[in-house]
């Protein structure tokens with residue numbers, strides 16, 4: 001229909017909002033990857049010997065691996081020797097208080113809409129911010145410290161809490177897990193570490209912001225969250241990057257370890273630079289996220305709103321080992337222009353009476369490709385396991401694609417697995433109905449899309465739900481005419 | 482308020498409206514009747530700016546402005562409201578949220594500040610009472626799983642919220658039980674004033690017992706072939722459309 005064509009044409013008019021480059025001096029490793037670079041990074045961070053060995057093992061294993069070819073995405077071969085694996089803002093990178101932070105850096109975060117000082121005062125959200133490779137500020141440390149909660153940069157954790165790091169690093173995502181996880185394990189530069197002691201309910205949202213700033217730089221951060229028995233934490237992750245013509249690689253690893261009766265909520269609002277309207281530039285977002293429900297009655301819940309990146313390859317997963325443990329995955333993935341997303345989850349049921357719930361909402365516009373890929377595995381000994389999956393796709397226009405790849409393996413007869421999938425388009429009659437009430441097309445699409453994604457957005461903490469709603473609207477702005 | 486002259490409209494090269502002439506003044510209620518497929522909904526859709534309908538000839542003036550030049554949302558903001566014959570479902574969007582968005586866009590258009598939550602709630606409660614609609618319905622996804630009658634009542638609730646200058650009710654009475662019909666009609670009557678006008682599209686005289694029209698028009702094959710006062714509706718109820726069709730054939 002004529003109107004659909006119009007929708008498609010108009011879809012591409014919105015430019016990326018966070019596309020500025022901060023004027024920060026940085027110190028970088030030379031381009032390329034080798035044992036030397038791995039040693040360089042480890043040395044820069046004054047790491048203990050065991051961690052260097054761990055990195056080297058990962059690197060050597062990575063050399064024997066091949067980039068996965070199965071995702072439903074296409075991109076030119078990545079030249080791993082053309083990437084800078086370490087870049088740090090030049091000013092001293094471990095400030096004791098906010099006053100010691102490079103003012104340029106603070107301005108950077110303010111432009112991102114996360115003023116650390118503001119955050120500190122107003123919202124009660126503890127923030128760890130990672131710029132390029134280095135974690136620059138962790139707010140609220142003292143207050144959390146009183147409860148025994150550790151929330152700091154990964155580098156700091158390596159020095160201050162080596163036993164914890166050594167015990168849990170790679171315990172959920174082994175260094176050799178997959179191509180990008182192995183790469184990350186070899187060269188990860190920083191990230192966040194979070195430890196919630198037994199019985200403690202973390203009183204505020206913990207939040208990490210990632211930003212790639214320097215050119216030609218890959219970002220390889222690692223997040224490790226350990227929730228002891230009966231503890232609770234809600235963790236948020238946000239990300240942006242400047243506009244650049246070349247593609248940049250982001251290969252992160254997130255590990256969550258939940259003991260008996262512990263609950264971890266992990267929410268992501270991913271807004272990496274998606275490339276321009278012609279598909280030039282943008283971040284390759286190849287991320288491994290996995291949670292282990294190690295103890296009985298533990299619960300891990302992933303919520304993600306994916307609006308950015310040229311390519312997203314990401315399957316936040318839950319290994320449900322403890323009996324009665326629960327895994328959840330709530331996802332909204334929007335693709336526009338030439339973006340490609342292959343994202344979903346894995347729910348591995350090992351324990352008895354384990355439950356998982358998957359709600360995936362894909363939204364495709366422009367010439368983008370959006371795939372849901374999910375695996376539900378019910379192991380032999382997982383008596384009475386339950387899974388419910390709902391995978392919906394919403395199409396704007398007819399030049400985009402939506403695909404669903406559900407894999408279901410059931411080895412125990414007592415399992416109950418339900419899968420529902422729908423594909424729909426935004427109807428012209430829906431848009432007209434809105435217009436007839438005085439709502440313009442752009443706002444109508446935003447309204448309809450947000451309604452469609454509501455079940456997932458509802459999972460986010462309030463202020464992030466608002467941010468996510470705006471991002472959805474922004475990503476699709478100009479998608480109708 | 483509304484002046485339609487020689488309006489021709491078509492859909493996909495098929496002419497549906499073949500020269501409509503109609504003038505509606507502020508304070509008036511006009512009923513439009515006519516057999517199925519005669520073009521009543523098409524007229525409503527054309528006036529509200531549905532893109533599929535192409536105007537091939539004629540003019541429409543609304544409040545002294547050229548209505549046909551305006552985008553659908555502009556027409557709505559200028560005060561044209563259409564109660565849909567088939568209201569559309571929008572999953573995940575509550576009527577409340579929908580109305581908040583609509584009202585604020587209209588207010589912005591008028592240069593007014595958006596209503597704050599308290600003022601909005603107050604307005605909503607007042608209008609809810611008017612059309613005897615329950616808040617639980619307004620919290621649900623718009624029209625999703627609503628019964629036929631609930632959808633129609635919801636349309637009138639929206640009309641009450643937006644207080645349009647010109648309301649076009651397309652078969653709002655069909656699917657309503659007797660009580661609902663009375664409630665809807667009362668709601669409409671409460672909104673009648675000397676400053677606004679209403680066009681009621683209906684098949685049944687029954688509604689016109691409650692919403693008494695100043696004029697009744699018969700639409701047939703895309704033209705208004707007969708106009709009269711409320712007695713015309715009674716006559717139609719009694720005799721059907723055949724006598725009008727026959728009368729046309731002999732001309």
Ligand SMILES: Nc1ncnc2c1ncn2[C@@H]1O[C@H](COP(=O)(O)OP(=O)(O)OP(=O)(O)O)[C@@H](O)[C@H]1O
Nearest residue numbers: 492493495497515516517518519520521522523524
């Ligand atoms: N999208 C369309 N494509 C083709 N024909 C259409 C379309 N929409 C309407 N029509 C035709 O236009 C004519 C007028 O339809 P319209 O809906 O305006 O009638 P109506 O007077 O409202 O009828 P009813 O009393 O049944 O509601 C009908 O013949 C209908 O089939």
Ligand SMILES: [Mg+2]
Nearest residue numbers: 521522523566
């Ligand atoms: Mg009709």
